Amino acid sequence: MAMKAQLFKEIVIFVREYKGLSFYCLEELCGLYPSVNKDTLASILSYEYQTRLRFVHFKNQQARIRYWEAYTKGLKSKNKTGIIINIAKKEGISPCLIAKLIMLEYLKRSNKVGTEENMVQTVTKYLRNTSLIPDYKLAYEVFLCTVFDNLYSPVADVIRSSTGQQYEIQLHNEVTKLGLAFRDEEYLRKCGYDKTPDIKLEVSIAIDGFIVNWIESKALFGSEKVHKDYTESQYLSYWNRFGPGLVIYWFGYIETIIDPNNKNFMVCDHLPTDIIQIRNDK
Template sequence: MEPEIYFNIVSHIRKSRGLTRTCMKQLVKLFPEQSYDTLFSILSLEYQKRMKCNHMKTQMNKNKYWELYLEGVKNMDSPGIIVRIAERLDVAPCLVAKLILSQYFENNESSGSSDQVTLNVNSYLRDTTLIPDMNLASEIFLCTLYDNIYSPLTETMRSSVGQQYEVKLCREVTKLGLGFRDEEHLRKHGYDKTPDCKLEVPVMIDGLVVNWIESKALFGDEDVHKDYMKNQYLSYWNRFGPGLVIYWFGYVQTIVEPNDKRFTIRDHVPQNMIHISPPNFEMDDTPGTGT
């Protein structure tokens, strides 16, 4: 993706306030040439950065969120009290829900230690039917429906999408007739950090030798790429040599360094791979030359 287009998308996201669902609808209308997956990935990354920056402030407002919730209950407001609080204060609904749940259990004398409170919060966010207070349970459930970034359902879907694209990578590599070892096989043989595909025989892509391929079902921006480079790609390069990174939902062109020979970046599996055939050793039938 060209930097100008990327910065226009990011600029709109950073100016947007309220629910990410609303922002996503606007992005689809403003940037129809971009795929839904690409726009949602950029939105998710940017919104998570915003929430991290405001983390301490959000934590400090726990009592405020709890009081606003109780006020809504007292006034018999329509369902969606916590969602509306989150929208008004520009915080992810599930993050507000977690803090309200935490306060709820802290106010309960039988809630136990802080570790137990955290355990209860995470468990009840995943299964709201376990929350003793039926009204609160209903409110928390609505948060999981309206939050498309931090909801447990979204986390499960994100993990599932990642696995689907890893399967897609393996299928496409197989169709190209390339032998490879997957992540599970490498871990069984003692590798702690492993790419999704370790090629048995290297290939050439635009003049670069490729020994491994890593699949990422997201958009590659500067921060994402730097983080993965530090924690994964450089380890792969040290162990296996240069490789290929695939950001399936696209990437901003500024992360590509033309002179970097450690790995190449794509948003698909290249079809122009040059196979490097192993040497063809012929048996010498002359008597006395065998070993």
């Protein structure tokens, strides 16, 4: 069922006005909106934080020295743990992003790595395995960031990737159970297609009178901006090549993206089972 625009607006306003870590923001959202699926809330939260980080990223690069100074100052204070976490709370930015910038400044000042490109590669390695960081205090601080950053830590990246794969597998299984013949994304790419849906049906189906030739799985919430971006970058390409299709936002979607006059693709939050296979038998 589509989410009402007013409810979506309330959730977005809460996220944008929240002061603190996304880790705790999600907990509060779950308490405020118990009727909304946690994955749905997490998806909305993630997108809003991504937008915020894109907006402030350049400023944060310039503020690298300031974050480093705040970190070194924190080491001298009585509260000697969770320093980077506290900086992230104050700035309203991802702890892991702050940690990356501080590690870059650490490497620059210690002359441990040469070029900026090498430093970035080293920081990525450090973030994935904090035990590799030579400075044990910094290593512990960065480790805390990976624990309390539920959006941009290496663990969060793995979970996000595996969740997407999980729902693609679920889609494959459901399509198979329905007895539908299809080709997957891997097969289509071998055939030379650069942009491909997750499922290309060999035999078209009809859902509520709408013809479907392909199915795309999205393990996220379909807001207006998300839907617009994917429509321009993916869905219209699929329509041009394969005709009309079906987009599944597994974590729901806002009601305003539904256009009854859209003949390119339909939107659902699940794979409908009440379908009709359209055969061209002669």
